[in-house]
Amino acid sequence: MIRITSRWRNTLAVALTGVSLFSVAAASAAEITVWCWDPNFNGATMEEAFSRYKAIHPDDTIKVEIFEKAAMEQKLQAQLASGATDGLPDIVLIEDYRAQKYLQSFPSSFEPLTSHVDYSTFAPYKVELATLNGQTYSIPFDSGVTGYFYRSDLLAEAGITPDQLNDITWDQLIEIGKTVKEKTGLPLLPIDPTSSDWIRIMLQSAGSWYFDADGNVTIKDNPVFKAAVETYQRLMTAGITTPVSGWTEYTGSFTSGKTPSTFSGVWMTATIKANADQSGKWGVAPSPRLDGVEGAGNASNLGGSSWYVLSSAPEKEKAIDFLTSIWAKDVDFYQKILVNQGALGTYLPAREGEAFKASDEFFGGEPVWQNFSTWLAAIPAVNYGIFTEEADTATVAQIPAITSGGNVDEIIAAIDAQVRQQIQ
Amino acid sequence: MAQSALARSERINGWLFVMPALVLLGIFMVYPILWSLWMSFQVGRGMNFSFGGTANIMRLTQDPVFLRALSNTMLFLAMQVPIMLVLALFFANALNDSKLWGRGFFRTAIFLPCVTSLVAYSVIFKSIFAIDGIANQTLLVLHLIENPINWLSDPFWARVVVITAITWRWTGYNMIFYLAAMQNIDRSIYEAARIDGVPAWARFWFITVPLLKPVILFTSVISTIGTLQLFDEVNLLTQGGPSDATLTLSLYIYNLSFRFMPSFGYAATVSYVIVILVGILSLIQFIVAKDRRA
Numbered sequence: 001m002i003r004i005t006s007r008w009r010n011t012l013a014v015a016l017t018g019v020s021l022f023s024v025a026a027a028s029a030a031e032i033t034v035w036c037w038d039p040n041f042n043g044a045t046m047e048e049a050f051s052r053y054k055a056i057h058p059d060d061t062i063k064v065e066i067f068e069k070a071a072m073e074q075k076l077q078a079q080l081a082s083g084a085t086d087g088l089p090d091i092v093l094i095e096d097y098r099a100q101k102y103l104q105s106f107p108s109s110f111e112p113l114t115s116h117v118d119y120s121t122f123a124p125y126k127v128e129l130a131t132l133n134g135q136t137y138s139i140p141f142d143s144g145v146t147g148y149f150y151r152s153d154l155l156a157e158a159g160i161t162p163d164q165l166n167d168i169t170w171d172q173l174i175e176i177g178k179t180v181k182e183k184t185g186l187p188l189l190p191i192d193p194t195s196s197d198w199i200r201i202m203l204q205s206a207g208s209w210y211f212d213a214d215g216n217v218t219i220k221d222n223p224v225f226k227a228a229v230e231t232y233q234r235l236m237t238a239g240i241t242t243p244v245s246g247w248t249e250y251t252g253s254f255t256s257g258k259t260p261s262t263f264s265g266v267w268m269t270a271t272i273k274a275n276a277d278q279s280g281k282w283g284v285a286p287s288p289r290l291d292g293v294e295g296a297g298n299a300s301n302l303g304g305s306s307w308y309v310l311s312s313a314p315e316k317e318k319a320i321d322f323l324t325s326i327w328a329k330d331v332d333f334y335q336k337i338l339v340n341q342g343a344l345g346t347y348l349p350a351r352e353g354e355a356f357k358a359s360d361e362f363f364g365g366e367p368v369w370q371n372f373s374t375w376l377a378a379i380p381a382v383n384y385g386i387f388t389e390e391a392d393t394a395t396v397a398q399i400p401a402i403t404s405g406g407n408v409d410e411i412i413a414a415i416d417a418q419v420r421q422q423i424q
Numbered sequence: 425m426a427q428s429a430l431a432r433s434e435r436i437n438g439w440l441f442v443m444p445a446l447v448l449l450g451i452f453m454v455y456p457i458l459w460s461l462w463m464s465f466q467v468g469r470g471m472n473f474s475f476g477g478t479a480n481i482m483r484l485t486q487d488p489v490f491l492r493a494l495s496n497t498m499l500f501l502a503m504q505v506p507i508m509l510v511l512a513l514f515f516a517n518a519l520n521d522s523k524l525w526g527r528g529f530f531r532t533a534i535f536l537p538c539v540t541s542l543v544a545y546s547v548i549f550k551s552i553f554a555i556d557g558i559a560n561q562t563l564l565v566l567h568l569i570e571n572p573i574n575w576l577s578d579p580f581w582a583r584v585v586v587i588t589a590i591t592w593r594w595t596g597y598n599m600i601f602y603l604a605a606m607q608n609i610d611r612s613i614y615e616a617a618r619i620d621g622v623p624a625w626a627r628f629w630f631i632t633v634p635l636l637k638p639v640i641l642f643t644s645v646i647s648t649i650g651t652l653q654l655f656d657e658v659n660l661l662t663q664g665g666p667s668d669a670t671l672t673l674s675l676y677i678y679n680l681s682f683r684f685m686p687s688f689g690y691a692a693t694v695s696y697v698i699v700i701l702v703g704i705l706s707l708i709q710f711i712v713a714k715d716r717r718a
Contacts, residue, residue, distance in 0.1 A: 074682040074683060077683075081681065105685060106471055393679070396667075399666075400668070
C-alpha cells in the first residue's frame with residue numbers, strides 16, 4: 001500500500017509540475033522494490049549495495065521486502081501465473097535451482113540483461129543458469145560452495161583436530177561423529193528430515209544430479225544416487241544426528257552449541273557470524289566426499305541465487321542501472337559483503353580484492369575465503385534442469401523409509417517412478 | 425400470446441433489476457468454472473498451453489502422488505466427519521439441557537474455535553505438538569508414554585494431529601446447527617415420552633435424532649465438502665508431509681500450480697475430481713436420508 005501510495009504521489013507531483021516526462025524520469029526520486037528471503041544475508045547485501053548507489057543518486061530509495069523463501073517463490077509463481085503485474089517488485093532474488101523453471105514457464109516476464117551487462121566478468125556457470133535462447137536474464141549473485149562448519153572448541157574436547165577433518169569421506173565423518181557423541185554427548189549434526197539438501201549436496205559433489213545434461217531422469221541405475229542414499233542412511237542411523245524441523249530450529253541448533261557442526265553453503269557464514277561471542281571458536285573444512293564413487297570430490301554446492309529484473313517493473317530502468325553500476329562493477333562492494341555477510345559473489349574481478357585473500361579471526365585466523373574460492377573452482381557443473389522441486393519432493397517423501405533402514409534399491413525405484421510420472 | 429404493455433415492461437424491468445447480480449455471478453462464478461473446465465484439457469508447462477484432450481485424465485490414473493492425496497483425503501473424510509458430527513450432536517444435546525449450570529459459557533467456549541483465525545490456531549497446534557511441546561510434556565508427566573512422540577514427523581501421528589485440529593475447530597460450528605434445531609423440537613413430545621417412561625437414551629435416539637435428520641444431512645454435506653477441500657491446516661501444520669502422509673487433493677493442486685513446474689491444466693483436472701467427488705457423496709447422502717424417512 002505504502003509503495004503504491006508513494007508512487008501515486010510521485011506521479012501526481014510529475015503531473016502538477018508539468019515537467020516533460022522524459023526529464024522527470026531521470027530526475028525524480030524512484031523507489032526500487034526488491035524481494036528476497038534472508039535479512040542477514042541477501043537482504044543485508046542488497047541494503048549495502050543500495051547505500052553505495054544512494055551516494056550517487058541521493059533521491060532514490062529502496063524497499064527490501066523479506067519473505068520466507070518458499071513463500072516468496074510461491075507468491076512469485078502465483079502472481080506471474082495470474083498475469084497481474086501490480087504488486088510485483090522491480091527486482092527479485094531467485095535460487096539457481098529454480099531459475100530455468102521460471103524463465104521457461106513465464107516467457108517475457110523477466111527482462112533480458114544481455115545488452116546491459118558484460119557477462120564475461122561473471123562465473124560462467126552462473127551465467128549459464130540464467131540463459132535461455134541466447135538471452136541472459138540475471139545479475140549473478142552468490143555461490144553456494146559448501147563447507148563443513150564446526151565449533152573447533154567443542155570438537156577439541158572430543159580430541160578432534162582440524163587436520164582430521166581435511167579431505168575426508170562421509171564415513172570418516174560418521175566415525176568422528178561417534179567419537180564426539182561418546183566424549184561430549186553431543187550429536188554431531190542437525191538434520192531436517194523434510195529437506196533433501198544433504199542428498200543434493202552429495203549428488204553434486206560427484207558431478208551428478210537428478211537429471212543429466214539433456215534433462216533425462218538419472219535416479220535409478222545411477223551409482224552416485226545410490227551411494228548418496230546409502231550414505232544418508234548410514235548418517236541417519238549412526239545416532240550422530242538430531243532431527244530439527246524448520247529453518248529456525250536448524251540454525252538455532254548449531255549457533256547455540258547443541259550440535260557442534262553443520263554442513264552448508266558458504267552463505268551460512270552470515271548466520272554463524274551473527275553470534276559475535278563465538279568468534280575464534282569456529283572452523284571450516286571442505287565437504288566430505290562419497291566413498292567408492294567415481295568422480296567424487298570434496299567440493300559441492302548448495303543453493304546460490306541471482307537477481308532478476310521483472311519486465312513489468314515500474315522502475316525497470318532504474319533497477320537495471322542500479323544493478324549494473326554496483327553489482328556488476330563495484331569490486332570494493334564485494335569485499336565488504338564477503339567480510340560482513342559471507343557473500344561469496346561470482347563477479348570475477350572481485351576475486352582479486354583484498355578481502356578474498358585475508359584471513360578471518362572469527363574462523364581462528366584461517367584464510368577461509370581463499371579456501372572457499374579454491375573449493376568453488378572444484379565444484380562439478382551439473383544441469384539442475386527444471387524439475388528439481390518435483391525430484392526433491394519425491395526424495396523427501398522417502399526420507400522416513402531411508403531413515404528407518406528401508407531397502408535402498410526399492411526406495412530409489414520409488415523415487416524414480418514418482419519423478420518420471422511428475423515431470424510431464 | 426399477446427401481452428399487455430404493462431406486463432412486458434414489468435418483465436423487462438425485472439430482468440434489469442436482477443441484471444447486475446447476474447452479470448457479477450457470470451463474471452465471478454460461471455466464467456471461472458467454465459474456464460477451469462477448458463483448462464483441465466490443456467497440457468503444457470507454465471503459461472505455454474496446448475490442447476491435450478484426455479491426456480490429463482490418463483495422467484491422473486498413473487499418478488502415484490494423486491492417488492496418495494486422494495486416499496489421504498478419503499481417510500480424513502471417513503475418520504473426521506463422523507467423529508466430529510457425533511461429538512457435535514453429543515455436545516448439543518448436553519448443552520440443550522436447561523438445568524445445566526453455565527451453559528451459555530460452554531456454548532461460547534465450544535463455538536469459539538471456529539471464529540479463530542485458521543493460521544493462528546494452526547500455529548498454536550504446531551507448537552502444542554512440537555517434540556518438546558505441551559502435548560508431549562503432559563503425556564510424559566502422566567507416564568502415558570515413555571519417550572516423546574514425534575507428532576508432526578511421524579506419518580501416523582501427523583494424521584492424528586490434523587484430524588484433531590480440524591475436529592477441534594469445526595465441532596462447535598456443527599453444534600450450533602444442532603442446538604438451533606433442537607430448540608425447535610416441541611417440548612411436549614419429550615413430556616409425553618417421559619410420561620410413557622421412555623428412558624433418556626431412547627428419547628435422544630428415537631425422538632431427537634430422527635427430528636434432526638434434515639440438519640444432520642445438511643451438516644454432513646457441508647462437512648464433506650469442507651474436508652474434501654482441506655488445505656489450510658495441512659499446509660500450515662505439515663505441508664503435506666511426512667512422506668506425503670497428510671497430502672490432500674487441495675494441497676496437491678496448490679503444489680502443481682505454485683510449487684512445481686506449473687501445470688495449471690493438470691491442476692484443474694485434479695480440482696474437477698473434487699467437484700465430482702462432492703457431487704457423488706452428496707447424492708449418496710441424500711439417497712440414504714430419503715430411504716430412512718420412507
